[in-house]
Amino acid sequence: MTTDFTWTRAQFQLPEGIVYLDGNSLGPLPKATPERVARVMQPEWQNLLIGGWTKAGWHMMPETQGDRIAAMIGAEPGHVVVGDTLSIKVYQALAAALALRPERRVILSDTGNFPSDLYMAEGLAETLGNGTRLVTVAPEDVAAHLTEEVAVLMLTEVDYRTGRRHDMAALTRKAHEVGALTLWDLAHSFGALPVDLAAAGVDFAAGCTYKYINAGPGAPAFIYVAPRHAGAAGTALQGWQGHEAPFAFDLGYRPASRVARMRVGTPPVLQLAALEAALDIWEQVDIADVRARSIALSERFIAGVEARCPQLRLASPRAPEHRGSQVSFHFSEGYAAMQALIARGVIGDFRAPDIMRFGICPLYVGEPEIDRAIDTIADVMAGCLWDRPEYKVKAMVT
């Protein structure tokens, strides 16, 4: 397949005059989504009422869409299920992994991980109360800290601030050499670059669908459990939807034999419909093409900004193979500078303490947008526009 990026671009409802470089935080609206979501309400919910769970297939959406995601990340079919939020899925995967290494007490992670993953791990360690502890090291020190004390190596492949990318296959191999299991957070990988979980030998993975996948605000997460752990993985959050026979209403829990055991409660059907519409676009996309184009656009962006904005210092790795699909720069007045850019229609975001972050999403960003972004950044920097008081008022940014 050769991806037609003119076609992909046409699938999105982008506002006029905007260069959107924040799809790594929330992807834009696919044109097909409103109608797909509306269909869940009318006629499905309206006419089928409770019958929608079976007759409209609502109940199976976490699994049918899990299978579609599996095919996109090199996972074995039937080993991915959708639901809840990324934090919840990280918790379940981590609990399952720890239980498979009962004699070990260390969760190894790094300071580049998304904070919520670290918080969830701390919370789980506290609940376990058995001496399990989270050890957080610098990203470059992870390999050196892989010892036989480590039960689980828990990492996010691509750093949410800098775009720095871990070598998933190599670190997974090293973890296995010391008998540790791996849990990979794919938040900034899924839809950004090729992921091959089975080839990398990953044990557990989780990801979200509201960033590069474009499934909308609050879109559900997913979890992967390697086939070799599928029958033994505990689920920690033992909800009825993960029961082998949820509608038997047994008083005792029996996990489903399939990855469906990682389901918890009633699935969010409106959000799942939006995910379905978003995944339809990806059926026409080859992620290798996306990666190649992301690199080309990112190189163009870095070269342009560096040539014209000496105040900005590249925060992302220079070598494209060590980056995800975002480019970040350090700038001490980054918050205000980003506000100035947004006011001029170039939308990226800011991450403390000083990072200006730009997501490069080739499905709807091309050379004209990159060039306009470069021009606008250059204008803001050359004119010290970030120094205007209206841009310095801090609001909550996501």
Add this chain to the structure above:
Amino acid sequence: MTTDFTWTRAQFQLPEGIVYLDGNSLGPLPKATPERVARVMQPEWQNLLIGGWTKAGWHMMPETQGDRIAAMIGAEPGHVVVGDTLSIKVYQALAAALALRPERRVILSDTGNFPSDLYMAEGLAETLGNGTRLVTVAPEDVAAHLTEEVAVLMLTEVDYRTGRRHDMAALTRKAHEVGALTLWDLAHSFGALPVDLAAAGVDFAAGCTYKYINAGPGAPAFIYVAPRHAGAAGTALQGWQGHEAPFAFDLGYRPASRVARMRVGTPPVLQLAALEAALDIWEQVDIADVRARSIALSERFIAGVEARCPQLRLASPRAPEHRGSQVSFHFSEGYAAMQALIARGVIGDFRAPDIMRFGICPLYVGEPEIDRAIDTIADVMAGCLWDRPEYKVKAMVT
């Protein structure tokens, strides 16, 4: 306020020719919901993109809607937050309650609780690994099992099968007498009958919004933490959205001072919009009126069915004050009989082993629907229509 049930009825998009007595499982579509949900997508998501989180108020929806729910269940303002699923919220509340009684090891519940609550408790007890155990007794034996070993009394106020109602205030008082805390599941209470958490002295509560509240398939849940526990309650699932400063991206977790600490991950904005539209109807409703009308309709239903269908045996308590807002009957061929009813446009549901369940939702069910349901049940029973083979094929029922 006197509730205008002609007006409430007009707020729903009910299919023609259907008597819907399954709103205790999934409420019907409010007419305003499709437009409200569509608005999240267009113009909000389309035009605001990432800015929707602040400019459209998405980020605060779990709290603003939590406040609306608080006002409906006698909770103090600022002590309810919306999100995730009921199972997840039960887990968080139970973990918080157990941590407040560290010297005790028993979670007391009953066989009338919804199985998922029991499963979640088992999972939590296993994760704690400190000897915490779930003790499940018959509903009528709960009070007798309240000893000083009990850390938490975890009950669903209204039994999902029979509609049998616990005395929340009395059991909470008894629990407190032995030093135990209480966690009440309001799944079949919220929107069905008056709930006054503060007056009853409840410690923790959780509920869902897709049943009597009509917020749609997979609508989010909510959690209540009594003010006296708010500052001490651990959250177990320590997601970034529950952090005191989620957008500071600190490496360490600090729970929000407010009930917002019970938030976990990114909130499901499409589902929250549907909840918002559903709650709008409740602003015009006095739950005392709903209760009075639910009792009148239920009494009419029971009398009619019992007079004409000697095969059916009432499974719900006979005294209205001991029931929620549903009426259930035992019948050995209940599954097939319910299929026969559904085929004739009277929609209730079946719960194993032999319960035919009918939800009485006065917002859109009145005397004509009750009478037609009685007639149809009488026809099915008199003609032994449940004996036809096409009704005996078991499908998944929700």
